[in-house]
Amino acid sequence: MLTLIRFIIFFILFYLFFKLIRDKFLKPKTDRWQINKNFSAGNIVGPSSEMVQDPVCKVYIPKKDALTSVFSGTTYFFCSRECLEKFDPADHS
Ligand SMILES: [Zn+2]
DSSP: OHHHHHHHHHHHHHHHHHHHHHHHHHHHHHHHHHHHHHHHTTTOOSOTTOEEEOTTTOOEEEGGGOEEEEETTEEEEESSHHHHHHOOGGGGO
16 A cells, blocks of 8 residues: 555656656747747737738738748738749739
8 A cells, every 4th residue: 555655656756757857848949939930930020910911812821921022122921932923013013
C-alpha cells in the first residue's frame, strides 16, 4: 500500500517536472515563431488580423497572410502567387 502511494507521488512529481521542463523549453520557441510571423508581415504596424482585398479574385485575406507587391507607390495584397502574377497594375491605376 505504501509502495502504491509512493508510486503515485513519484508519478505526480515526475509529471510536474516534465510539465515545467516542457513549458520552459517550448515557450521561447513560440515567441520565436511569433517574431518570424511578424517579420514575414513586413513593416505592418497594428493588429495583424486586419483584412485586405485581393484585387484579382476579390477575396479578403488577413494582411499577415497576404502576398504584397508595390506598383507605382501603391501596395497591393494578393491571396496567392498566381493572383500576383495575373495582376495588371494598368487596370487599377
Ligand atoms: Zn487571389
